[in-house]
Amino acid sequence: MEVIEITHPIKSSQFVEEDIALAIGFFDGIHIGHQEVLHKMKDVAKEKHLKKAVMTFDPHPSVVLNPEKKRTTYLTPISDKIDAIEKLNIDYCFVVNFSSTFADVTADEFINQYFIQNHVKAVIAGYDFSFGKYGKGNMTSLKENDYPFSVHVVSKQTLHQDHAKISTTDIRSCLELGDIESCNLALGRPYSIKGMIVQGEKRGRTIGFPTANVQPSDDYVLPRKGVYAVKLLIKSKNKMYDGVCNVGVKPTFHDPEAYQISIEVNIFDFEESIYGEKVEVYWYHFIRPEQKFDGIDSLVKQISKDKEEAKRLLSLENG
Template sequence: MKVIEITHPIQEDQYIKEDVAMAFGFFDGMHRGHAKVFETLNQRAEETGLKKAVMTFDPHPSVVLNPERKRTDYLTPIQDKVEIMESYGIDYCLIINFSSKFASVSVEDFIENYIINNHVKECVAGFDFTFGKYGKGNMMILDQVEHFNTTTVYKQERESEKISTTDIRKALKEGELQDANDSLGYRYRIKGTVVQGEKRGRTIGFPTANVEPSDDYVLPKKGVYAVTMEIGPESKLYRGVANVGVKPTFHDPAKAQIVIEVNLFDFDENIYGERVIVYWHHFLRPEIKFDGIDPLVEQMNKDKERAKYLLAVDFGDDLSYNI
């Protein structure tokens, strides 16, 4: 897949030189609703014999258009998004820097310079896709342009509710992990690097890997989770318990930084500096403050047994399963 990063105005050498079918959208989360857009893109490309292209944007338009409610953390930061797109067999990925200048591009200019001049013959996007200054462009306008065909993908639902990035983000932050995963169509994941921590866990029998996210991910609700973790280039996944939070038994919640710590079952290796992926399976409980070490350790043992049970239900004894 060829990735083309564009800062407005688009340059001549950045145009796609062959006819393509193109999907448009921000696609944060690459969830089941987005999957329908990519399925439709694939179908239109096969029917017309065209290569497949995607146009997406970075950062989120709210950074420019709605600073008071700007979105600066993501379900799938741009590199994760690109990786997932590649798995769909996309030939071209155009990443448009969503700047103030780009936000001022007229509807007509966007159609001419970002669609027609990119040899787009089939446009595919969700029903709520907008473009151009003040978001005045929409799918009905594209449908009236003679230079290409337009296919609108209507809302995808789960239990009679529209699948949306906003709702998935909300579910993660409220501890509704199952709802989030069901809407995503896969288990939520955070990539990171194992860094030095306080090493307090090993003193109470629960050594942990302190995972520093590699990008601006949406963090799940503070609490304890059943997880699996992929380490380095291995395909093998290790089961464990993760804590997201400030460890209020030891720290002032108002001053402490939120961290991700993972205790892997039956694991005793030095993995500092390793790149890892944490997959979030089940929310066990909120983070709470304990009156001392003993009740904390007692609860951690219960969390571990609960996580082992839930992960065993998910995967049995298979230690090399794929997520």
């Protein structure tokens, strides 16, 4: 897959010379709704004998358009998003820098420069996708005009009887509430965070529960502070391990207001040193909120219970 990074104004050297079918969107999380857009694009490309392309944006438009509620953490940071798109056997991935300059591009300018001049012969997006200054361009207006490309609109994708659409915003909310099951259902896979094992306080080993301290590799949305049943992939071994994970500030030992949030995984039946290893944490079940204990004994007793509960929950996942 060829990745083409674009900073507006787009240059002629960044145009694709082959006719393409283009799926367009922010695609944070690449959840089930996004997957439907991408699968539709692949179907259209096959039917019309076009190359397969995806256009996404970085950073999130809210950084420019809504600074009071700007989104700077992601379900899939840009590097993860590109990796996931590449696994779909896509030919081209355009990453457009969403800047103040780009935000001033009118809908007509966007259509002419990013679609027509770029050999786009089919545009595929969700029903609520908008583009151009003030979001004045949308999929309905694209369909109503006679452009030299076909327009394919993917309808609202839902999971529940309330017919609420699957959205990145709702998935983020689920993570913040600790509702991992709903998050994973909407994603169509377990939520995951990539990182590296770094030195921690080594306090866990002194109480019989050594942990691997995971330093996230990017600005991920962190789940609610608490204890989770997880799986940990050690990249160099290409092997997955079951574990119990604490996300939080360890209030039994630290001032919650002064200590940075950490991700620490107790890997079951594992005693190797893995400092410096690249890993990926897969989140399966929320067990309990983080809490402060009145002493080491009560903490150890609770961790033992958490570990057994994590083993029980993961045994169900493992079949």
